Amino acid sequence: MAIIKEVFEEDGLGQLNTLAGAAGGVKYMPMMNKSVSLAIIKNICRELEQPERVLPGGYLYMTDMLGQPNLMNEVGRMFATAFAHREIDVIMTVETKGIPLAYATATFLNLPVVIVRRDNKVTEGSAVSINYVSGSNKRIQTMSLARRALKEQSRVLIIDDFMKAGGTIQGMMDLLYEFNATVAGVGVFVESGEVDRDERLLEDYVSLAKLTAVDLKTKQTSVAPGNYFKPEEG
Amino acid sequence: MAIIKEVFEEDGLGQLNTLAGAAGGVKYMPMMNKSVSLAIIKNICRELEQPERVLPGGYLYMTDMLGQPNLMNEVGRMFATAFAHREIDVIMTVETKGIPLAYATATFLNLPVVIVRRDNKVTEGSAVSINYVSGSNKRIQTMSLARRALKEQSRVLIIDDFMKAGGTIQGMMDLLYEFNATVAGVGVFVESGEVDRDERLLEDYVSLAKLTAVDLKTKQTSVAPGNYFKPEEG
Numbered sequence: 001m002a003i004i005k006e007v008f009e010e011d012g013l014g015q016l017n018t019l020a021g022a023a024g025g026v027k028y029m030p031m032m033n034k035s036v037s038l039a040i041i042k043n044i045c046r047e048l049e050q051p052e053r054v055l056p057g058g059y060l061y062m063t064d065m066l067g068q069p070n071l072m073n074e075v076g077r078m079f080a081t082a083f084a085h086r087e088i089d090v091i092m093t094v095e096t097k098g099i100p101l102a103y104a105t106a107t108f109l110n111l112p113v114v115i116v117r118r119d120n121k122v123t124e125g126s127a128v129s130i131n132y133v134s135g136s137n138k139r140i141q142t143m144s145l146a147r148r149a150l151k152e153q154s155r156v157l158i159i160d161d162f163m164k165a166g167g168t169i170q171g172m173m174d175l176l177y178e179f180n181a182t183v184a185g186v187g188v189f190v191e192s193g194e195v196d197r198d199e200r201l202l203e204d205y206v207s208l209a210k211l212t213a214v215d216l217k218t219k220q221t222s223v224a225p226g227n228y229f230k231p232e233e234g
Numbered sequence: 235m236a237i238i239k240e241v242f243e244e245d246g247l248g249q250l251n252t253l254a255g256a257a258g259g260v261k262y263m264p265m266m267n268k269s270v271s272l273a274i275i276k277n278i279c280r281e282l283e284q285p286e287r288v289l290p291g292g293y294l295y296m297t298d299m300l301g302q303p304n305l306m307n308e309v310g311r312m313f314a315t316a317f318a319h320r321e322i323d324v325i326m327t328v329e330t331k332g333i334p335l336a337y338a339t340a341t342f343l344n345l346p347v348v349i350v351r352r353d354n355k356v357t358e359g360s361a362v363s364i365n366y367v368s369g370s371n372k373r374i375q376t377m378s379l380a381r382r383a384l385k386e387q388s389r390v391l392i393i394d395d396f397m398k399a400g401g402t403i404q405g406m407m408d409l410l411y412e413f414n415a416t417v418a419g420v421g422v423f424v425e426s427g428e429v430d431r432d433e434r435l436l437e438d439y440v441s442l443a444k445l446t447a448v449d450l451k452t453k454q455t456s457v458a459p460g461n462y463f464k465p466e467e468g
Binding site for chain 1: 289295297298301302303304306307329330333334337338340341344345346347348349351358359380382383
């Protein structure tokens, strides 16, 4: 068993977790090693740098890429690998664009998904709503989650497609607090580097790609691999 | 090749499509045979009949089930099987709850997904918006899709989680008309049978389950397999 485990993990094929006891057994976690991940992310970065993707406000048009299930599954496998060692009960995202990434990640980790709504038209019994300030445009917005959608004390992995200052993710964290739930991790597909350090609302997250420069006039952008690919410090 | 094809299809393992010519080859479509599908759907029906799922207006709370990626993948495989013989370029759904079903189906059919927004806050360049009347509550609502999200002439499979009178799906069809696109099929996870025949806005769709009775007072419901499982007529 130990040998199989070693071979699997060295080759980046996946991780075998052995659970002791009557309910024990071997759990296979399909992983993706960093060099494979990096090759895929570099292709994604090149694709994201196409000038026609630049949108007003320094955003990038990514909807076509988020609409490719196979690409989402590859990215989901990266997130699953990045967070495989954490204890997680549920994956959370906010509608709409983060949903395919959340499901792809959840498929590999075999976890349920909870989707936070951006309105309070939740028709599912009592709901908790919070107001949050989107860090980049300073507008007050609302997000809500049905009371029965999330158990108290859950350990939650937050997944989203894009993070600028982090206001939306901070909003999800505030919502988790209302459910006595805890944040097990934060994963974002693309982070914007166009944010001042003191505007950034959170520090502890995993990003797969980083938008390092946008010139709205020339529509020149630069996208690099995210902090997941940085060499470990210390 | 013919023998392999026969064995695969008889056992419901999948379908092998042979394409002639230089770009030809063999395409494997993972299918799920009807008896396996029916067994899964019967379990889903029993789960949906739990009295605490009844919501005001004759809707059912299904969010927890839609949050299970593995269940969504099974349902997606059923839709993929149901529509495997049609020519489809893209799968469309409207936010939010149909999204996991659309992606699961798209994964098996290896197709892209397009998500229609329920607002017109589309920040992705020019967009087409239409108003539609939700058949069940008679309110005028808006849905929109970015112009660049869908190519003209596309053949589109519409997937949604729940259909009452069909107003939302009719809205997506109206939107497709604006893109000179055509409807290749409509698949709904659960249809409500609590609709008068003359209120029903469309006839040609595949449903996997059907809510046949809801008693809002006693919270008794009855859910049966949908029209996908009906014996072929003629």
